[in-house]
Amino acid sequence: MQKTLKKPELLAPAGNLEKLKFAIHYGADAVYIGGKQFGLRSNAGNFTFDEMREGVAFAEKYGSKVYVATNIIAHNENLDGAQEYYKNLYDAGIHAVIVADPALIQACREGAPDLEVHISTQASIANWKTAEFWKNEGIPRVVLAREVSVEEIREIKEKVDVEIEAFIHGAMCISYSGRCVLSNHMTARDANRGGCAQSCRWKYDLFENGVNDDTEVSDESDEMYTMSSQDLSMVEHLPDLIEAGVDSLKIEGRMKSIHYVATVVNVYRKIIDTYFEDPENYQLDQAWIDEIWKAAQRNLTTAFYYNEPTHKDQLYGKPERLPKYDFAGLVLEYDKETQMATIQQRNNFGVGDEVEFFGPNFFHFKQTITELYDEKGEPIDRAKHAMMITKVKVDQPVEYLNMMRKQK
Structure with a gap:
């Protein structure tokens, strides 16, 4: 085990100003939020510039930071006003922006050259050469694709001097780091521009040969089929990510409640602090696992961190009755x-x-x-x-x- 481990940042979601304050109060080192433009959670509360200023002032009082997600895949009509938007974020005191699209990176550099840029998970960074590319472009932090393993993270950190942000808890997209058009096809809501209808979580019947054949494979007694993943949880394995060199441990969930945010942040804060008190003698406490289940909305998985997921990591069949x-x-x-x-x-x-x-x-x-x-x-x-x-x-x-x- 490394002897001089750096204590990672605990990064929490904040869908509105109230959630931001609770996330920080319950132990987050930083929060990520969305503004009124360029973000992938158009249905979250999202922040005005005045709310951002208030959020930044609150965060800095506790030694925390505020990042803004501007991680859409932009079309031509989305580019208008981007430079001014980034300048306004910088003027509001935002510490960094999370970006996927090179056009928006360029807009940020032109509109707010001193505003730090992190590369979003939407960019699907899954190897050290890609991380190195962004490092050479002057990017200090990359958010890895959810499809990487612990061993791959370790190799990236060994070969590239760049900050790594990785998800530790929350919903998993069934497509490759969000590259999905189901929502576009079925509801005309663009998943990659903030409008995902979560079509993969709907329930479906199965048919023999598609839309022109009404021969149904399933019957009324069968559980309807979804294309949805279980949620990610690394509550039992967090030291593996710390020892692999992850710099920022990220919780998903800008749409979740303050109870969810407070509960999950509280657990991971406790795990991180306990580990760093005595890494050599760290032991998992069952109470932390029990606490996570009080906020869980679906069954939990470690996803891609150790093995390729199988059908056991899917939400299929009758769901377990989770405590509510x-x-x-x-x-x-x-x-x-x-x-x-x-x-x-x-x-x-x-x-x-x-x-x-x-x-x-x-x-x-x-x-x-x-x-x-x-x-x-x-x-x-x-x-x-x-x-x-x-x-x-x-x-x-x-x-x-x-x-x-x-x-x-």
Whole structure:
């Protein structure tokens, strides 16, 4: 094992300003966001320039960075205004942009020559010669294709002095790093310009010879077929990527909830910090695995990191029943004298419910709600109204922005 390992950056998704703040509060070293143009998540909240400035100011207060994804594959009509857009990103304080298209790299260099450029996973970088090409073009960081193995990463780092960013958790595209036209064909929404309808995740019947033959292979008792992958998770194998030299460990999910972002970031932050406390004696904690499953929406796989994926890594047949958790409330305040927490309701909860509180640094405890009051201090049985302010008697001290969840 290398003796002088560099602690990697933990990079989290942020679909809007609230998610950005939660990602950083729960331990992200950097976040990546989308603006109103040139990004692949057109349905995410996405940021105005004013929101970017606020996000950058918040991040820098915690020593974190903000990157903007401008990773579409551009057509001619997409190029108008690109130079000005990058200048505005630079003026907003953005630390780097993630780009796939050479035309947009050029636009960035012309509009904001001091703005750092990272090459997106959309560029499908899967070998050291390609990484070397971008290094020679003055690019400091490349985001690898999801199709590379741990051994290939190790070789790239040995042969090229370039920063490597690699995905550790989240959804996998069934096509080669997003190069897909299913969505275009079926919905006229361009997957490579931010409009993916996720057609691979739809359910399909199987037919003998295509559209002109109505001989159906499957029957009503069969599980319908999808073309979808399980989600990536490296929670059990993170030291392998650290020791291979990955500089930035990336979580997918700009469209996910703040509960998902906080939970996943919290787990990987704990793993990274625990590993670097004593690499030689690092041991995986089952509690980290259990915690990841509280945010998981699909079965999990290590994808291409160790072997070529098989049918076992696909979402096929009846899905396993994963435990489902509701983000029930957000802690706004805590009174240590009364042991009462002020909680903003995010999902229905009430007296008699078993809930779990959690927060940064892998803080957790479970309890049953025994006392619940509305904002005026009147006792109530349930918090039924969205975003209502409540008071809850808690068994242990809690802090601002701790979360409360309950199993469905």
